[in-house]
Amino acid sequence: xxxxxxxxxxxxxxxxxxxxxxxxxxxxxxxxxxxxxxxxxxxxxxxxxxxxxxxxxxxxxxxxxxxxxxxxxxxxxxxxxxxxxxxxxxxxxxxxxxxxxxxxxxxxxxxxxxxxxxxxxxxxxxxxxxxxxxxxxxxxxxxxxxxxxxxxxxxxxxxxxxxxxxxxxxxxxxxxxxxxxxxxxxxxxxxxxxxxxxxxxxxxxxxxxxxxxxxxxxxxxxxxxxxxxxxxxxxxxxxxxxxxxxxxxxxxxxxxxxxxxxxxxxxxxxxxxxxxxxxxxxxxxxx
Amino acid sequence: xxxxxxxxxxxxxxxxxxxxxxxxxxxxxxxxxxxxxxxxxxxxxxxxxxxxxxxxxxxxxxxxxxxxxxxxxxxxxxxxxxxxxxxxxxxxxxxxxxxxxxxxxxxxxxxxxxxxxxxxxxxxxxxxxxxxxxxxxxxxxxxxxxxxxxxxxxxxxxxxxxxxxxxxxxxxxxxxxxxxxxxxxxxxxxxxxxxxxxxxxxxxxxxxxxxxxxxxxxxxxxxxxxxxxxxxxxxxxxxxxxxxxxxxxxxxxxxxxxxxxxxxxxxxxxxxxxxxxxxxxxxxxxx
Numbered sequence: 001x002x003x004x005x006x007x008x009x010x011x012x013x014x015x016x017x018x019x020x021x022x023x024x025x026x027x028x029x030x031x032x033x034x035x036x037x038x039x040x041x042x043x044x045x046x047x048x049x050x051x052x053x054x055x056x057x058x059x060x061x062x063x064x065x066x067x068x069x070x071x072x073x074x075x076x077x078x079x080x081x082x083x084x085x086x087x088x089x090x091x092x093x094x095x096x097x098x099x100x101x102x103x104x105x106x107x108x109x110x111x112x113x114x115x116x117x118x119x120x121x122x123x124x125x126x127x128x129x130x131x132x133x134x135x136x137x138x139x140x141x142x143x144x145x146x147x148x149x150x151x152x153x154x155x156x157x158x159x160x161x162x163x164x165x166x167x168x169x170x171x172x173x174x175x176x177x178x179x180x181x182x183x184x185x186x187x188x189x190x191x192x193x194x195x196x197x198x199x200x201x202x203x204x205x206x207x208x209x210x211x212x213x214x215x216x217x218x219x220x221x222x223x224x225x226x227x228x229x230x231x232x233x234x235x236x237x238x239x240x241x242x243x244x245x246x247x248x249x250x251x252x253x254x255x256x257x258x259x260x261x262x263x264x265x266x267x268x269x270x271x272x273x274x275x276x277x278x279x280x281x282x283x284x285x286x287x
Numbered sequence: 288x289x290x291x292x293x294x295x296x297x298x299x300x301x302x303x304x305x306x307x308x309x310x311x312x313x314x315x316x317x318x319x320x321x322x323x324x325x326x327x328x329x330x331x332x333x334x335x336x337x338x339x340x341x342x343x344x345x346x347x348x349x350x351x352x353x354x355x356x357x358x359x360x361x362x363x364x365x366x367x368x369x370x371x372x373x374x375x376x377x378x379x380x381x382x383x384x385x386x387x388x389x390x391x392x393x394x395x396x397x398x399x400x401x402x403x404x405x406x407x408x409x410x411x412x413x414x415x416x417x418x419x420x421x422x423x424x425x426x427x428x429x430x431x432x433x434x435x436x437x438x439x440x441x442x443x444x445x446x447x448x449x450x451x452x453x454x455x456x457x458x459x460x461x462x463x464x465x466x467x468x469x470x471x472x473x474x475x476x477x478x479x480x481x482x483x484x485x486x487x488x489x490x491x492x493x494x495x496x497x498x499x500x501x502x503x504x505x506x507x508x509x510x511x512x513x514x515x516x517x518x519x520x521x522x523x524x525x526x527x528x529x530x531x532x533x534x535x536x537x538x539x540x541x542x543x544x545x546x547x548x549x550x551x552x553x554x555x556x557x558x559x560x561x562x563x564x565x566x567x568x569x570x571x572x573x574x
Contacts, residue, residue: 021391065387065394071403075362099412100352100384101442104308107352116358125386127414127437129444150414155388157416160465164458166451171458174451 002120002146003218006091007190009058010242014278015234017093017220018053018270019249020046020081021063024070026253028263038070042077045266047084049253052267056274058245059091061220062119079116092119093220097150099125105135113139121146123198123220126175127161130182133195140186146194151176151214154200154223180214192218192243199237199244201229207236211243219244224277225251231284241285248277289407289433290505293378294477296345297529301565302521304380304507305340305557306536307333307368308350311357313540315550325357329364334371336540339554343561345532346378348507349406366403379406380507384437386412392422400426408433410485410507413462414448417469420482427473433481438463438501441487441510467501479505479530486524486531488516494523498530506531511564512538518571528572535564 022042024032035041050060062085067078085092094117098108112122113136124133126149139145152162152172162172176197183193196218199210219237223229224246238244255273256262262269309329311319322328337347349372354365372379381404385395399409400423411420413436426432439449439459449459463484470480483505486497506524510516511533525531542560543549549556 023390023394063391063394065385065391065398068398068404069394069402071398072359072362072366074398075359079359097387097412098352098384099386099414101440101444103310104350104352107310107350107356111352111355111358111361115356117355125384125412125414127386127412127448128440128442129447129449131442131444131447153388153415155415155418157388157418160416160418161414161458161462162416164451164453164461166453166458171448171451171453175448178447 001188001194002091002144003188003192003194003196004190006059006218006245007188007192007242009091010245013056013058015238015244015246015281016057016274016278017059017061017245017247018049018057018252018274019061019063019247020049021066021249022046022253023066028256028266030263031266039073039077042067042070042074043080046077046081048267049270050084050088050090052271053252053274054088054090056271056278059093060085061093061095061247063095063249082117082119086118091121093121093123093148094119095123097123097125099128099132101128101132105132109136109139113143113145121148121196123148123150125150130178133182137186140194146196148196148198148220149175149179151179151197152200153198154202154227154229158200176210176214176217180217183217187216190242192216196220198222201233201237204233204236207233211237211239221246224248231280232287234281235284235287238285246277246281251277288475288481289378289431290475290479290481290483291477293346293433293505293532294475294479294529296378297532300343300345302525302531302533302568303344303561303565304346304348304532304534305336305344305539305561306348306350306534307336307540308353308536309333309540310353315543315553317550318553326360326364329354329357329361330367333364333368335554336557337371337375337377339558340539340561341375341377343558343565344377346380347372348380348382348534350382350536369404369406373405378408380408380410380435381406382410384410384412386415386419388415388419392419396423396426400430400432408435408483410435410437412437417465420469424473427481433483435483435485435507436462436466438466438484439487440485441489441514441516445487463497463501463504467504470503474503479503483507485509488520488524491520491523494520498524498526508533511535518567519574521568522571522574525572533564533568538564
C-alpha cells in the first residue's frame with residue numbers, strides 16, 4: 001500500500017513534506033526572465049526544487065489552488081509536476097481539500113487518482129460527512145492510493161467549527177475517531193492506514209492522547225515554522241519516529257531569499273533548508 | 288451586486304438552478320457520435336441545454352468535479368461553458384466547494400472569480416472556519432461576486448458533523464448564524480446578502496425558523512426530486528416567493544431518457560422538465 005511507501009520514505013529521508021505551493025512570483029527574477037511563460041516557469045522551478053530535495057524529503061504536497069489561479073496554463077504546470085514526481089518515484093500528495101458526495105465525489109476521485117492529475121494521496125474535507133469519503137476507498141483498497149482527511153488545522157478560525165464542543169469532546173475529536181475507525185480496514189504492513197489525517201501541531205498538551213487514540217492514523221502536519229509549529233511539538237504527534245510528515249512550503253521554496261546571492265542557487269538553498277528542517281525534527285525526536 | 292441579479296432572475300424566471308453536472312456518458316448516443324471529442328461533446332451538450340432553458344432558469348450551477356474527472360480536456364469544456372454563460376448574461380455558480388485559508392484561499396478566489404474559470408458565485412466549505420471565507424469577501428464587496436457556504440446538506444452523512452449537537456443547537460445552526468452575521472455587511476438592494484448558504488430542504492419542520500433566523504441569507508437548495516425534496520418543503524425555505532434557487536442536475540440533463548424518442552430532442556426535454564419543475568415550485572409557493 002502507498003502508506004507503506006510513505007512510511008519507508010520517512011524512515012529513509014526524514015519527515016519533511018516539501019510543499020509545492022508555487023506562485024510564479026516566487027521564481028527568482030533571473031529564472032523568471034529565462035522562463036517568462038507561466039506554465040514553463042512554474043514547472044521548471046518545481047523541477048529544480050524536486051531534483052534538489054529528493055533524498056531529503058519524505059514526499060511532496062502540491063497545492064492545487066496555486067495552479068488553478070493561473071487557469072489552464074497553471075493546470076498544465078500542475079499536471080507536469082505530478083508526472084515528474086511519478087517519474088522520480090516520489091510520493092505526491094495532491095492538496096485539493098475536496099469534499100462532496102455520491103457521484104460528484106466519485107468524479108473527484110477519478111480526477112485525482114487517475115489520468116492527467118493522478119497523485120498518490122489527496123486531502124479531503126469531512127464537513128458533509130463520512131459518506132463523502134466512500135468513493136475514494138476502493139482506490140485505497142485496490143489501487144495503491146491514500147487520503148488525508150482534515151481533522152484539526154492550525155489556523156485561527158479552527159475554533160469556529162473544528163473546536164466546537166460536542167458532548168464532552170470537540171468536533172475534531174469526533175472526526176478524528178471516525179477517521180481512525182474507518183481507517184482500520186485499510187491498514188498497511190507498517191501498521192498505519194491509507195486513511196490519514198491532517199493534524200495541526202498546536203495544542204501539544206493533548207498530543208500524546210491524540211497519538212494514542214488515533215493509533216493507526218498517519219498524520220500530515222501543517223504549521224511548521226512560519227505558522228509557529230516547533231519541532232518539539234511535532235515530535236509529540238509521532239510514534240517511534242514515524243507516523244507523520246511535516247509540510248513546509250514557503251520556508252523551503254523561498255529559502256533563497258534569506259541567503260546572500262541565494263537567487264543564483266535557489267534549489268541548493270531549498271535543499272539546505274529541507275535538511276535543516278529534517279534535522280530539527282529528528283533532533284527533537286531523539287531528545 | 289450579483290445577488291440582486293440573481294434575485295431578479297428568480298422573480299422573472301422562477302427558482303430553477305440548472306445543474307450542469309455533465310458526464311460525457313449523459314450525451315445521447317447520436318449526439319456523442321457527432322462529437323466524439325470529450326471537450327467538444329460536453330461543451331456542445333451544455334450549450335444546447337443552456338440555450339433551451341435560458342428563459343426558464345434562474346441560474347446555472349457547474350459542478351467542476353465532472354470536468355476535473357476528464358483532466359485538461361474536461362477543464363477546457365468547463366472554461367468554455369462558463370464563457371458561454373457570461374456571453375448569455377446568465378448567472379453562473381461554480382460548484383467547487385473549496386475550503387482553505389490564507390494565501391491558498393486567495394489563490395482559489397483568484398482562480399474562480401477571474402481568468403479562465405471566472406464565475407459569478409462559488410460554493411465553499413466552512414470546516415476550517417470563518418477565516419477560510421475572508422479572501423473571497425473583497426470580490427463580493429467590489430467585484431460583483433458572491434459565495435454560497437455549505438450550511439446543511441441533504442445527504443445521509445450530514446448527521447456525522449453538520450448535525451452534531453453543540454450547546455443547545457447543532458453545528459449547522461452555528462454555521463448558518465455565522466454566515467448570516469458576516470453576510471449582513473454585504474447586503475444587496477434586494478435585502479439578501481452576497482454571502483449565501485447551501486441549505487438542503489430536508490427537516491421542513493424547522494424551515495420557518497431557519498428562514499426567520501437567517502433572514503438575509505439567500506439559499507442554494509439541493510435535493511429536489513431524485514433526492515426526495517418536495518416543492519412544498521422548498522417553499523418553506525423561501526420568503527415572499529424569493530430568497531432561494533433550487534438545483535436539479537440529472538433530472539433536467541437526462542429528462543430525454545424518459546421521453547419516447549427523447550434522444551432526438553434532448554434539449555427540448557430539458558426545457559420541458561425545467562418548466563415542470565419551475566411550475567411545481569411556483570404552485571407550492573402559492574398554495
